[in-house]
Amino acid sequence: MSNIKYILGSFGDPDEMMHGIEKLQENNIKIHDVYTPMPIHGIEAKLGVKRSRLDIAAFFFGITGTITMLTGVYLATAVDWPINIGGKTHFALPDFIPITFELTILFCAFGLVGSYYASTHLFPGRAPRVMDLRATNDRFIIAIDAKQNIEHTKIDELLKGAGALEVKYNERKYVSYE
Amino acid sequence: MSGHNESILREPLITGKDITYAKITDDILLPVENKPNKAWWIGFIISLCGATLWVVAVSYTFWFGIGAWGLNKTVGWAWDITGFVWWVGIGHAGTLISAVLLLFRQNWRNSINRSAEAMTIFAVICAATYVVSHMGRPWLAYWVLPLPNQFGSLWVNFNSPLVWDMFAISTYFSVSLLFWYTGLLPDIATIRDRAVGMRKKVYSILSFGWTGNVKTWQRFEAVSLILAGISTPLVLSVHTIVSMDFATSVIPGWHTTIFPPYFVAGAIFSGFAMVLTLLLVARKVLGLENYITMFHIESMNKIIILTGSIVGVAYLTEFFIAWYSGVEYEQYAFINRATGPYWWAYWMMMTCNVISPQLLWFKKIRTSIAATWILSIIVNIGMWFERFVIIVTSLHRDYLPSSWVMFYPTWVDVSVFVGSIGVFFTLFLLFLRVLPSIAIAEVKLLLKSASEQAKLELIKEGHLDKEQVNEYIESLDKFDSVKQEEYAKI
Numbered sequence: 008m009s010n011i012k013y014i015l016g017s018f019g020d021p022d023e024m025m026h027g028i029e030k031l032q033e034n035n036i037k038i039h040d041v042y043t044p045m046p047i048h049g050i051e052a053k054l055g056v057k058r059s060r061l062d063i064a065a066f067f068f069g070i071t072g073t074i075t076m077l078t079g080v081y082l083a084t085a086v087d088w089p090i091n092i093g094g095k096t097h098f099a100l101p102d103f104i105p106i107t108f109e110l111t112i113l114f115c116a117f118g119l120v121g122s123y124y125a126s127t128h129l130f131p132g133r134a135p136r137v138m139d140l141r142a143t144n145d146r147f148i149i150a151i152d153a154k155q156n157i158e159h160t161k162i163d164e165l166l167k168g169a170g171a172l173e174v175k176y177n178e179r180k181y182v183s184y185e
Numbered sequence: 186m187s188g189h190n191e192s193i194l195r196e197p198l199i200t201g202k203d204i205t206y207a208k209i210t211d212d213i214l215l216p217v218e219n220k221p222n223k224a225w226w227i228g229f230i231i232s233l234c235g236a237t238l239w240v241v242a243v244s245y246t247f248w249f250g251i252g253a254w255g256l257n258k259t260v261g262w263a264w265d266i267t268g269f270v271w272w273v274g275i276g277h278a279g280t281l282i283s284a285v286l287l288l289f290r291q292n293w294r295n296s297i298n299r300s301a302e303a304m305t306i307f308a309v310i311c312a313a314t315y316v317v318s319h320m321g322r323p324w325l326a327y328w329v330l331p332l333p334n335q336f337g338s339l340w341v342n343f344n345s346p347l348v349w350d351m352f353a354i355s356t357y358f359s360v361s362l363l364f365w366y367t368g369l370l371p372d373i374a375t376i377r378d379r380a381v382g383m384r385k386k387v388y389s390i391l392s393f394g395w396t397g398n399v400k401t402w403q404r405f406e407a408v409s410l411i412l413a414g415i416s417t418p419l420v421l422s423v424h425t426i427v428s429m430d431f432a433t434s435v436i437p438g439w440h441t442t443i444f445p446p447y448f449v450a451g452a453i454f455s456g457f458a459m460v461l462t463l464l465l466v467a468r469k470v471l472g473l474e475n476y477i478t479m480f481h482i483e484s485m486n487k488i489i490i491l492t493g494s495i496v497g498v499a500y501l502t503e504f505f506i507a508w509y510s511g512v513e514y515e516q517y518a519f520i521n522r523a524t525g526p527y528w529w530a531y532w533m534m535m536t537c538n539v540i541s542p543q544l545l546w547f548k549k550i551r552t553s554i555a556a557t558w559i560l561s562i563i564v565n566i567g568m569w570f571e572r573f574v575i576i577v578t579s580l581h582r583d584y585l586p587s588s589w590v591m592f593y594p595t596w597v598d599v600s601v602f603v604g605s606i607g608v609f610f611t612l613f614l615l616f617l618r619v620l621p622s623i624a625i626a627e628v629k630l631l632l633k634s635a636s637e638q639a640k641l642e643l644i645k646e647g648h649l650d651k652e653q654v655n656e657y658i659e660s661l662d663k664f665d666s667v668k669q670e671e672y673a674k675i
Contacts (some may be wrong), residue, residue, distance in 0.1 A: 019206075022633075040399060041398065041399050042396055043397055043399075043402065044206060044371070044397060044626060044629055045402075045626040045629040045630050046402040046626070050403075051399060051400075051403045056399055056403055059403060059404050061404060065411050065415075083331060083338075083340035083343065084340070084343055087337075087340065088337055088338065088340060099344065102343065105346075105349040105353070105422065105425075105429075106348070106349050106352045109353050109422065110352065112356055112360060112415050112416075112419045113356040113359065115411075116359075116363055116364075116412060116416075117359075117363070119408060120367055120412070123367070123404055123408045124393065129394055130393055130394070131391070131393055132389075132390045133393055135378075135394045135395065136396055137378060137396055138396075140378040141378070142378075142396070143371065143374045143375040143377075143378045143395075144375055144378065144379065145205065145206035145207035145210060183378075
């Protein structure tokens with residue numbers, strides 16, 4: 008058996024790549040992943056990537072910020088050290104709306120971006136798992152696991168038929184590792 | 186990537202022939218992957234001198250206290266807060282471009298959002314340094330944070346707009362930074378995959394391991410949209426709260442409810458002017474004429490007319506309300522602004538902010554690069570004077586005529602301000618060298634739909650309405666990066 012780990016279809020045009028995905032799926036060839044230099048609209052539906060739940064997370068992070076600020080201000084101004092300012096109520100809510108809003112946004116943004124980085128495994132210093140170095144430049148790459156899909160010549164034909172400029176047979180999964 | 190084409194009536198967002206995905210990468214990364222040219226070095230050395238001046242002036246302030254400034258008993262806020270509000274205002278355009286225009290699906294933001302947002306971050310840094318140095322005892326700056334302490338705990342005054350401002354500015358800065366950096370990840374990965382050696386290692390760390398797979402991109406778009414959604418009210422809240430620093434006081438001329446919308450409009454106005462000041466030079470020096478086109482310049486000029494006119498209406502409304510309210514102190518404050526000892530500052534503000542931007546109604550002027558650049562500088566000057574007028578003229582004549590004074594800046598005041606401009610430009614020029622000044626991935630999205638070459642192909646196919654095609658070709662007249670001869674044949 009050959010040492011080929013991944014077959015990469017390298018396209019120069021996003022529409023042709025989408026066509027390639029359709030062709031492969033029609034022939035029941037499982038796609039490992041697709042690497043593109045820009046977001047491709049409609050691709051997630053084709054590849055069955057589920058809708059992101061980051062918006063729900065963002066809402067709860069935001070609400071946490073709201074509650075944190077309101078609780079904190081209540082404890083500081085009405086419980087811990089109440090100050091009589093012209094006989095006004097200690098917990099003067101309208102005054103605290105601006106800072107509550109700011110903390111809501113702050114928690115929401117950090118929570119959201121933090122969950123995004125965590126869920127997509129992005130963090131400083133992570134070794135980039137790149138299959139084709141041109142995928143961040145001008146090529147749209149469809150990666151197919153060569154061990155699971157053994158009809159290599161058929162895959163080659165399908166990819167080239169859809170407009171792939173190049174079909175690569177990588178013996179290493181990631182070319183970015185030294 | 187769609188079954189339908191963009192209307193031919195829309196002007197192109199990318200001009201030039203033979204633009205490919207690879208060419209976009211090459212063009213934008215040109216200043217990042219090569220040694221800087223002479224123009225960059227000259228600009229950088231001048232800015233660095235300014236930044237050095239800033240270090241000297243701020244150190245002097247820290248050492249001797251704010252007595253080094255020209256403040257006196259009557260005028261306790263002057264150039265420091267003027268500079269602070271000016272810088273925060275400038276920052277607003279970046280968020281407006283990256284967030285508000287994203288929500289409104291304005292595709293022209295794609296090629297200017299990156300540098301505008303960088304500008305936001307650097308402007309807020311400049312603003313924040315003013316806040317810290319005007320505190321007098323900057324080593325106690327953390328006292329504005331509600332930290333448990335040994336005085337009781339004695340908490341900060343949550344009723345004070347100055348505390349709100351601290352929350353607003355720090356939230357604004359950190360959220361802008363997150364938004365900017367997350368957007369940078371795919372482009373840093375592009376640099377990484379083209380680099381070798383040490384450069385590759387550094388950009389590899391900075392890229393967070395970005396690969397551009399489907400799920401990451403899908404999440405990326407969701408995150409961008411949510412961040413845009415929360416940044417939009419945030420940016421409006423920031424300058425609203427800055428205006429409350431004044432509006433919640435009882436000083437005539439400050440104590441007005443019009444301040445929040447008036448400040449926000451002014452902030453966007455000055456921010457767009459600064460974006461133009463920077464980008465008109467950057468596009469020329471970096472050769473980015475095909476990506477930052479005349480359409481972008483004209484669109485920004487239109488926003489400048491709109492916000493400049495809102496600011497003009499606000500000035501007049503202030504005057505009207507001072508008269509209509511029947512409050513003599515308020516009336517005096519405004520008559521003093523226009524005719525008192527600071528009349529020149531007031532009329533400087535009026536000319537630069539209200540009168541001269543009206544020239545942009547003329548198409549010839551708003552599509553001329555030289556005129557736009559000069560006007561953008563005039564707006565920046567005018568907006569500085571606006572803050573100076575609001576702050577100093579309201580303070581210098583206080584409740585007792587015996588304490589009426591003038592404000593005279595010292596060399597430290599001037600150096601902190603001039604120096605902060607140096608800091609800003611130093612940071613911006615460094616940014617141009619190490620990070621892509623245009624969002625590469627986002628511009629690539631436009632190539633197949635909104636580029637001149639895609640539209641030319643559509644015209645050549647010949648299924649379009651002749652009248653619309655003619656209108657489109659006429660609209661290309663103003664583009665300095667389009668050759669009209671190409672279209673003469675069609």
